[in-house]
Amino acid sequence: MDISAKTDYAVRALLTLADAQRTDARPVPAEVLAEQQDLPRKFLEAILADLRRAGLVTSVRGAAGGYRLARPAGQILLGAVFRAVDGPLAEVRGLRPHETAYTGAAQHLPTVWVAVRASLRRVLDEVSVEDVLSGKLPAHVRRLLAAEDAWASR
Amino acid sequence: MDISAKTDYAVRALLTLADAQRTDARPVPAEVLAEQQDLPRKFLEAILADLRRAGLVTSVRGAAGGYRLARPAGQILLGAVFRAVDGPLAEVRGLRPHETAYTGAAQHLPTVWVAVRASLRRVLDEVSVEDVLSGKLPAHVRRLLAAEDAWASR
DNA sequence: GTGAATCCTATGGGTTAAGTAGGGAATAGT
DNA sequence: ACTATTCCCTACTTAACCCATAGGATTCAC
Numbered sequence: 001m002d003i004s005a006k007t008d009y010a011v012r013a014l015l016t017l018a019d020a021q022r023t024d025a026r027p028v029p030a031e032v033l034a035e036q037q038d039l040p041r042k043f044l045e046a047i048l049a050d051l052r053r054a055g056l057v058t059s060v061r062g063a064a065g066g067y068r069l070a071r072p073a074g075q076i077l078l079g080a081v082f083r084a085v086d087g088p089l090a091e092v093r094g095l096r097p098h099e100t101a102y103t104g105a106a107q108h109l110p111t112v113w114v115a116v117r118a119s120l121r122r123v124l125d126e127v128s129v130e131d132v133l134s135g136k137l138p139a140h141v142r143r144l145l146a147a148e149d150a151w152a153s154r
Numbered sequence: 155m156d157i158s159a160k161t162d163y164a165v166r167a168l169l170t171l172a173d174a175q176r177t178d179a180r181p182v183p184a185e186v187l188a189e190q191q192d193l194p195r196k197f198l199e200a201i202l203a204d205l206r207r208a209g210l211v212t213s214v215r216g217a218a219g220g221y222r223l224a225r226p227a228g229q230i231l232l233g234a235v236f237r238a239v240d241g242p243l244a245e246v247r248g249l250r251p252h253e254t255a256y257t258g259a260a261q262h263l264p265t266v267w268v269a270v271r272a273s274l275r276r277v278l279d280e281v282s283v284e285d286v287l288s289g290k291l292p293a294h295v296r297r298l299l300a301a302e303d304a305w306a307s308r
Numbered sequence: 309g310t311g312a313a314t315c316c317t318a319t320g321g322g323t324t325a326a327g328t329a330g331g332g333a334a335t336a337g338t
Numbered sequence: 339a340c341t342a343t344t345c346c347c348t349a350c351t352t353a354a355c356c357c358a359t360a361g362g363a364t365t366c367a368c
Contacts, residue, residue, distance in 0.1 A: 001155035001274060003246040003267065005357065012260045019259035029313060036258055043358050049315075062366025063312040078266065083308070092157040098305045104190055105173035106166045108289040112232065112281060113157065114305055115291070118298040119273040120155060121308070127266060135262040137269070144272040151252045151268055154233070154243075154275070159326065183344065197327050203346075216335025217343040 001120075010047050010085045011078065012037040014129050017057065018073035027059070027066030047085060054084030073130035082124060089124065090117035155274075164201050164239045165232065166191045168283050171211065172227035181213070181220030201239060208238030227284035236278060243278065244271035 013033045020028050030048055034041040048067055051057045056076055057067045069076065082089055090113065092100050097113035126138050137145075144150065167187045174182050184202055188195040202221055205211045210230055211221045223230065236243055244267065246254050251267035280292050291299075298304065 001244045001270065003244070003270070005247045008246055011263065012256065015259040015263070027313095031313085037256075037260060040358065042360080045314075046358085059314060060366085061312095061314045061364075063310095064367055065313045065365080067314090079308070089308075090155045090157065092162055093159045096307060098307070102166065102191075105169040105287055106191060108286050109165065109169070111289070111291065111299065112277075112286055115277050115281075115295050115298045116155065116157070116274065118301055118304045119277045120270065121301075122298070123266075123269050123273045125308075127269075132262050132266055133259055135265070137265065141269050144269045144276070145265065147272055147275075150272045153250060153252070154237070154279075181344095185344085194327060196329080199345075200327090213345060214335085215333075215343095215345045217341090218336055219334085219344045221345090 004086055006043075006047055006085045007082055009037070009039050009044060010051060010081050011129075011132070012039065013044060013048065013067075014051070014056070014069065014073075014076065014081060015133055017067060017069055018076075018129050018133050021069060021073075026064070027068050029066040033067070050085045051081070054080065056080060056084055069129075073133060074128050076129045077125050078127050078129070078132070079121060079124035081129075089120045158240055160197075160201055160239045161236055163191070163193050163198060164205060164235050165283075165286070166193065167198060167202065168205070168210070168223070168227075168230065168235060169287055171221060171223055172230075172283050172287050175223060175227075180218070181222050183220040187221070204239045205235070208234065210234060210238055223283075227287060228282050230283045231279050232277075232281050232283070232286070233275060233279035235283075243274045 016033050016036050017028055030045050031041060033039070033048075034044050048057060048059070052059050052067075056070055058070050059065070059067050079089060088096060090097050092113050097110065097117045100110045100113055102109050123141055123144070127141060131137055170187050170190050171182055184199050185195060187193070187202075188198050202211060202213070206213055206221075210224055212224050213219070213221050233243060242250060244251050246267050251264065251271045254264045254267055256263050277295055277298070281295060285291055
């Protein structure tokens with residue numbers, strides 16, 4: 001699982017947007033988002049375009065323009081952000097996990113790939129931008145973090 | 155999460171190897187593994203070299219040579235296979251999840267990345283080659299698969 | 309109309325993924 | 339000793355992708 005710079009930037013931009021909207025309803029220019037999280041502005045623009053096409057943000061053109069969350073931060077799931085900028089959560093050689101097929105000793109492998117995807121969904125489709133902003137993650141996610149070596153390398 | 159062809163091939167080769175060893179102790183040539191799972195032979199050779207360096211298989215050179223599992227299939231975890239051929243399970247812009255650092259609204263983001271990694275570990279570091287071969291996955295993995303839409307796209 | 313901002317298309321450089329090619333080194337069977 | 343088999347190693351290729359950047363066209367508040 002390589003979380004791309006694109007996805008990382010997208011989440012950070014949305015967090016910054018969510019934070020700004022708590023005190024100010026005006027749209028936030030890409031330039032400001034880029035500054036606050038130290039992101040390359042032109043690249044960020046392309047990412048915001050993806051997020052707009054996916055319906056996660058809305059944009060306002062012209063002077064005093066910028067970006068807004070398309071809905072409350074609590075209703076924007078990280079899974080949606082991943083899919084918007086990087087496509088499906090899990091793929092195996094370009095196939096969706098449930099589309100893979102094998103013969104012989106590898107017969108049951110699709111089950112494993114589907115389980116991998118399901119475990120990603122359990123995190124990404126149940127954590128919202130609001131959750132991350134406030135640091136209050138769902139209980140079952142906190143339970144994952146409680147594993148003794150969750151913060152250690154392997 | 156893109157599961158690479160390399161990783162896919164590695165797991166399939168190990169499954170085939172485990173299967174063969176249930177009835178025959180002789181080492182299995184790369185050519186045979188390639189045939190049985192329809193993998194490009196030369197590419198597979200490179201992958202088997204990774205697995206050998208990681209201590210997952212042993213090799214025997216010369217006529218009547220081939221590959222063997224370095225230990226019982228029940229003691230080879232998928233996580234080890236992933237790491238052997240593709241490096242760390244999760245990375246963010248080239249960093250390990252626990253090494254990421256952010257300011258401002260993204261403060262709590264490392265927690266999320268660590269949770270993502272933890273959830274992958276819960277599957278990959280608890281399922282062995284033997285489990286996949288027999289189709290008998292651990293209970294908590296089967297529970298993931300029981301989610302109503304585990305097999306559906308999103 | 310002017311300046312601020314998004315939107316669109318094109319482009320580039322570097323890295324990686326996936327696979328190929330060719331031959332050297334070891335070994336079992338004869 | 340010879341031969342066929344098989345692993346081992348280095349180098350190469352080809353295409354795709356990732357991470358941007360450039361330059362302008364369009365929209366809009368004032």
